[in-house]
Amino acid sequence: xxxxxxxxxxxxxxxxxxxxxxxxxxxxxxxxxxxxxxxxxxxxxxxxxxxxxxxxxxxxxxxxxxxxxxxxxxxxxxxxxxxxxxxxxxxxxxxxxxxxxxxxxxxxxxxxxxxxxxxxxxxxxxxxxxxxxxxxxxxxxxxxxxxxxxxxxxxxxxxxxxxxxxxxxxxxxxxxxxxxxxxxxxxxxxxxxxxxxxxxxxxxxxxxxxxxxxxxxxxxxxxxxxxxxxxxxxxxxxxxxxxxxxxxxxxxxxxxxxxxxxxxxxxxxxxxxxxxxxxxxxxxxxxxxxxxxxxxxxxxxxxxxxxxxxxxxxxxxxxxxxxxxxxxxxxxxxxxxxxxxxxxxxxxxxxxxxxxxxxxxxxxxxxxxxxxxxxxxxxxxxxxxxxxxxxxxxxxxxxxxxxxxxxxxxxxxxxxxxxxxxxxxxxxxxxxxxxxxxxxxxxxxxxxxxxxxxxxxxxxxxxxxxxxxxxxxxxxxxxxxxxxxxxxxxxxxxxxxxxxxxxxxxxxxxxxxxxxxxxxxxxxxxxxxxxxxxxxxxxxxxxxxxxxxxxxxxxxxxxxxxxxxxxxxxxxxxxxxxxxxxxxxxxxxxxxxxxxxxxxxxxxxxxxxxxxxxxxxxxxxxxxxxxxxxxxxxxxxxxxxxxxxxxxxxxxxxxxxxxxxxxxxxxxxxxxxxxxxxxxxxxxxxxxxxxxxxxxxxxxxxxxxxxxxxxxxxxxxxxxxxxxxxxxxxxxxxxxxxxxxxxxxxxxxxxxxxxxxxxxxxxxxxxxxxxxxxxxxxxxxxxxxxxxxxxxxxxxxxxxxxxxxxxxxxxxxxxxxxxxxxxxxxxxxxxxxxxxxxxxxxxxx
Numbered sequence: 001x002x003x004x005x006x007x008x009x010x011x012x013x014x015x016x017x018x019x020x021x022x023x024x025x026x027x028x029x030x031x032x033x034x035x036x037x038x039x040x041x042x043x044x045x046x047x048x049x050x051x052x053x054x055x056x057x058x059x060x061x062x063x064x065x066x067x068x069x070x071x072x073x074x075x076x077x078x079x080x081x082x083x084x085x086x087x088x089x090x091x092x093x094x095x096x097x098x099x100x101x102x103x104x105x106x107x108x109x110x111x112x113x114x115x116x117x118x119x120x121x122x123x124x125x126x127x128x129x130x131x132x133x134x135x136x137x138x139x140x141x142x143x144x145x146x147x148x149x150x151x152x153x154x155x156x157x158x159x160x161x162x163x164x165x166x167x168x169x170x171x172x173x174x175x176x177x178x179x180x181x182x183x184x185x186x187x188x189x190x191x192x193x194x195x196x197x198x199x200x201x202x203x204x205x206x207x208x209x210x211x212x213x214x215x216x217x218x219x220x221x222x223x224x225x226x227x228x229x230x231x232x233x234x235x236x237x238x239x240x241x242x243x244x245x246x247x248x249x250x251x252x253x254x255x256x257x258x259x260x261x262x263x264x265x266x267x268x269x270x271x272x273x274x275x276x277x278x279x280x281x282x283x284x285x286x287x288x289x290x291x292x293x294x295x296x297x298x299x300x301x302x303x304x305x306x307x308x309x310x311x312x313x314x315x316x317x318x319x320x321x322x323x324x325x326x327x328x329x330x331x332x333x334x335x336x337x338x339x340x341x342x343x344x345x346x347x348x349x350x351x352x353x354x355x356x357x358x359x360x361x362x363x364x365x366x367x368x369x370x371x372x373x374x375x376x377x378x379x380x381x382x383x384x385x386x387x388x389x390x391x392x393x394x395x396x397x398x399x400x401x402x403x404x405x406x407x408x409x410x411x412x413x414x415x416x417x418x419x420x421x422x423x424x425x426x427x428x429x430x431x432x433x434x435x436x437x438x439x440x441x442x443x444x445x446x447x448x449x450x451x452x453x454x455x456x457x458x459x460x461x462x463x464x465x466x467x468x469x470x471x472x473x474x475x476x477x478x479x480x481x482x483x484x485x486x487x488x489x490x491x492x493x494x495x496x497x498x499x500x501x502x503x504x505x506x507x508x509x510x511x512x513x514x515x516x517x518x519x520x521x522x523x524x525x526x527x528x529x530x531x532x533x534x535x536x537x538x539x540x541x542x543x544x545x546x547x548x549x550x551x552x553x554x555x556x557x558x559x560x561x562x563x564x565x566x567x568x569x570x571x572x573x574x575x576x577x578x579x580x581x582x583x584x585x586x587x588x589x590x591x592x593x594x595x596x597x598x599x600x601x602x603x604x605x606x607x608x609x610x611x612x613x614x615x616x617x618x619x620x621x622x623x624x625x626x627x628x629x630x631x632x633x634x635x636x637x638x639x640x641x642x643x644x645x646x647x648x649x650x651x652x653x654x655x656x657x658x659x660x661x662x663x664x665x666x667x668x669x670x671x672x673x674x675x676x677x678x679x680x681x682x683x684x685x686x687x688x689x690x691x692x693x694x695x696x697x698x699x700x701x702x703x704x705x706x707x708x709x710x711x712x713x714x715x716x717x718x719x720x721x722x723x724x725x726x727x728x729x730x731x732x733x734x735x736x737x738x739x740x741x742x743x744x745x746x747x748x749x750x751x752x753x754x755x756x757x758x759x760x761x762x763x764x765x766x767x768x769x770x771x772x773x774x775x776x777x778x779x780x781x782x783x784x785x786x787x788x789x790x791x792x793x794x795x796x797x798x799x800x801x802x803x804x805x806x807x808x809x810x811x812x813x814x815x816x817x818x819x820x821x822x823x824x825x826x827x828x829x830x831x832x833x834x835x836x837x838x839x840x841x842x843x844x845x
Contacts, residue, residue, distance in 0.1 A: 005104035007307075008093050009036040010083040010249065015280035015296035016109030017044035017064050022304045024073045034075045035101050037093075039082035040132060043070075048293060051160050052713060053136045054167040056598050062133070086253035088273060105275050107303060108250065108263060112243035112281035112291070117152070121214030126221055127237045130161040139238065143168040146235030148220055150174070152211065153240035154181040159325040161240045162203055166326070169648075169682050173204045173232060175224070177241075180207065185321065185332035189347060190372040193356035197328045197375060200354075202681030206232065245282045245289055258284040267313035268306045269299050277303045290317055294425045301428060318388060318425070322373075322380045324715040327688045327704070329377035334387045335360050335370035343369055346398040357401035359383070366392050368400075378759045381464055389421045403761075414464070414471040423468060424454035424461045431468055438472045445469065463754065484745065485522045488515045492670070492745045496530050500741075505535055506543045525549055526745040529632055532668035533740045534781075536788040538795050539631075540802055551630035554806065555792055556612055559605060561820075561830035564612060566592070566604040567629035568619050569665065572639045572657030572677075573600030582622035586615055593827045599636035599674065601627060606821060606828050613803050616793040625665075625791035632746075633668045634675070637661035638686065642679030642696065651696035653679035656725070660694075663729070666789045667736065667782075670743040670752075674708070688716045691749040692732055697721070701728045705735055705763070706753040714750040717760050720768060733782040734767040734775055 007023075009016050020036065023029060038044075045062040053062065070077045078099055085094045086106065093101045114129040116122055126142045129135055130151075143149065149165035151158045154176030165172040174181070180191025181198070195205050210227040217223035220233040245262040256264040256272035262284025269277045269285075280296035281289060290296065295317030302314045322331040338345050342363035349356050353375070360370035368386040373379065383400060386393065394400070419432030429452045437451045445466060449455055455462040470480045482491050488511075490498070495510065504510045507527045511519055519527075528547030532539055539545075539552055551557050556564035568583070583602055587594045593605040607615055616626075629635060637660050640646065642653030657677040667673070676687040677694045687693030693704035693716045700722035707716025720731060743752040756762055765771040796802045821828040 004033045005031060006102060007032040007034050007105045007107070008083075008101055008103045009034065009107045009109060010093065011109035011111055011246075011280075011282075012036050012038035012040075012044050012077070013109060013111045013280070014044055014047060014064060014293050015111070015300055016107070018297050019107055019109060019279060019300035019303060020069075020073075020075065022300055023307070024075075026304050026308055028308050029073070032105075034073070035078070035093075035103075036070075036075060037078045037081055037083040037095060039080065040134070041080050042133070043077065043079065045133065047131075049713070050130075050133075050136065051164045051167070053133065054140070054164050056709075059133050083249060084252070086249060086255075086276070088253060103275075105307070106277065108271070108276065108278040108282055109280050109296075109300075110246035110249060110282040112245050112289075114157075114239055115242045115244050116239045117211065117241055119211050119214055121222075122239070124214060124222065126235065127214065127239065130157060130164065130238050130240050136164070139164065139236070140168065142236050143170055146170060146221070148173070148234045149236040149238065150222075150224065150232060150234040151238045151240055153242065154178070154205070154207070155184065155240070155242065156182065156321070156323070156325075157243075158240040159198070161238045162198075163326045165236070165238065166201070166203065166682055167686070169684050170236070171204075171648075171682075172202070173206060173234065174198075175206045175209045175211065175232070177210055178207070181205065182330070182332075185336060185372075186330070186374070187337055187358060187372055189349065189358060190330075190332075190336075190356050190374045193349070193354065193374040194325070194328060194330060197354055198326055201326055201328075203326065243281060243289075243291055245284065247282055250278070250282075258287065262289050265299075265314075267315060269303050269314055270306075277306075279303060285314060286316065288316070290319070292317075292319060292321065295319075297426055298428055320384055320387070322377055327715045327718065329373065329375060329717075331371070331373040331377040331380040333371040333380070333384055334368070336372045338370065340369050346401065348398070348401045359397060359401055361393060361397050365397055368393055368397070371401075373401075376760070385417055385421060389418050391416060391418075414468040417468075423464055424452070426461075427453040427456070429454040434465065434468050435472050438469060439476070443469075443473060443478065484526055485520055487511065487517045487519050487523050490514065492526055492530070493742050495527060496534070496741055499527075499530050499534055505531065505537070507531070507547055508543070521549075522745070528552075529668055529670065529745070533785075536666070536668075536785050538790060539792065540796060554609060554612065555616075555626065555630055555796060556607070557630050559830070563606045563608060563830070565629070566607055566612070566615055566619070567597075567601055567627040568624035569627040569661070570601050571661045571665075572637055572654050574639075574654055574658060576623075579623055582619065582624075586618050586622075589618075590615055591821075591828060593829060597636075600638050601629075601636060603629075606830075609806050613797050613806050617797050620791070620794050620797065626793045628666060628792075631668060632671055633666060634661070634664045634673045637664075637675035637677065638690070639677045640679050640684035642677075646679060646684075648682055649679035649696070650698055651679055651701070653677040653685065653694075653696060656694065656701075657685075660692075660729075660732070663786060664732075664736065666792075667740075667785055669736070669740050670745055671748045673736070673749070689713065690716060692716075692735070694728065700724055703728055703731055706749040706760075708748050708750045717753075719760070719764065730779065731767055734778045735763070737778040737781050738763075738766060738774075 042059055044064040046064055081095045081097045083093050084096050091103055093103055114131050128138055149170040150173040151161045152175050154174050162172050162174050180188055181194050199205055211224050212227050213225040215223055217233040221235045222237055224232045247257045247261055247263045250263040251257055258264055263271055263278040263282050265271055265278050265283045265285050269279055271278050279299035281291060298317055299314050302312055305312045320333040338360045344361050347358045355375040358372040361368055367390060371383045417431050421431045423429050423431050423434055433452055437448055442448045442451050455465050473480050483489050484492055498514055510527055524547045539548055558564055587604050590611055592607060595603045597603050637657040639653045639657035643649035643651050644654060660675055673691045675692045676685040676690045678685040678687045679696050681695060687695050688704050689707045689709055695702045702721045703719045703723060704716035705719045708714050739749055739752055753759060753763060820831040822831045
């Protein structure tokens, strides 16, 4: 039996962890004893979504490492220790803490560091960088005693940093040396549109600025002095002026580095020492550093293949990118600056909609070379495939960016893509690999994800993956079913229309007239949601009770130990002192765990099912009503304090939040819905991350739609600006009812709009322009829901027969003794398995 070799991975960032994840899945995993050094106090986390730390995400939420990953794969992790030297003669890696590891192979994944211009004063207190979670914690601490924040650098990371400062409630400035924002990715027109849109959100942009000195300010902590004689006073300075490769360990160890930095690698990602590889932002390939994560993942895959002895090479990477910067869609593809000789340029700009689009095509008008999209980027996927795969352009290439016209058919279906087309850039999955998996029996998205890993990274390729799957299944003669289940040959939208048009009020009636069999959990819950959305009946009526899931059945969220949570409505986050006291008294009386939620509510955890009615009776007597936290319905309307208290507020955000929550409370929908109202563009209520977001401006209310947090966060899209309250409410009525009518089951508003033909523009045409002539109908339906609202708990506790279901045992008032709590931090929590066994042993003794 051959002895295992030792492979040392230096750096445990996104790319280093991706390499480890690929290696442990390979057939050579058992050939190596794997050691990795991570100089940060925590293992790999998602830097791409780092700004979400300011929106409530924790370090654990951002982690990229599954629980037990290092232990289960027998990987030695040196956390909080930096590898500082490679002794290539002795073949040893030496760390700052004195750890010495003898190696056979090394993978350098040391990443990059933020470039801080050597301006006098750059090292003053509250001059920070934006790179690690520790950096974010320092920014957070500094923001608590600051009013103004400034970012030096108007590139991708700089604008992300600016978003972080605005999220912290600071007046925010961006200082950029170049004549436009995102100078690497955008042309002059795109940069100008981006600046206009970002300044409309309250961020002040300063271009062509060269900082020469940072010293004490008169009104703020710092004063930034510029070469043109102007000054800017600010309390915080965040440097985000680019990155530099972390190549210090390579330099110290005698490896070849580039004249401007970066560890030189070949096509196999080998350095000048064939036993040492380099991947990610520290690596210099063909004179180029790649500052995106996807090329780093490609390098990681290449090293695994090289260790396996497989053929393959890294030959560069596409640097096209699509993202939202402070809620603004921005995308750049290929030769965005038209540097190719003879290239032709087509440009489209819509001032009223604040959209800028530009494509760069070959001299013969047949190949797409590059593109820039600002303000609307729904065509990014199509343009990227044209560019990457050399697909011949339509006769009128400008049709790709112009509003659709009758003589242009420019949609690029999955059949137009060659087998080599890359579907998933995170895991380099081609269309050919997806087709092979489908032919082998993967006929669902979950199966394709498990087999190919496509859409399991950033998730951006999921719509294209679904389109390819459906196209291939049709070719194989497999019918692509859109039926909700085997009991109804209809979609959810079809069933909704049947309920609406035929006046059907029960599941049994719908099944008898349009279905077959007895139904299942899928169709019962979907129809239950439809009936509740349209008729707004009490969901625990005899004819409806069998359609509800566990949470709706008991009007409470079941927790992992079998207890339930109580979440009364606290409208707009505003609560009277007596009601606050009542919550505390109830929690104390029943021994409940209490927690303030991210939606400005108070959760009470740990109630047994038999305790739910008496708890809710006390809460209703104190003036509370159901918060519908258990239902697919409106959950919360979050608000800041607005103009009532805040010196920056321009309108009464609390008053509007209370009005909106009282208007839409109880509205049932395909998925949960969340609102937020911010009193100014500093956006303390995080309205741009909600299904419906409203932000006050000097000229009225701005409406944002179809955002969400969760597993795949999405910024809301700006829907309409400078609205009076009457128009704002009319638009919200129409958007919500149109969503309830047309979305699929369990579909969030964000996915609903992304899957809608025409997307945001179509939704605007339906709601604002009343394109379908149903505006009044949508408003009447919403008014019916408002007029028929009832607090489900108030109805329930008034009916003795309904209360019988809130027992652990039929015909018995005995309590469930399987519910076991332990005390932690002065409150209860569910006992874990070990603690439960301990209590059981004590009882038996």
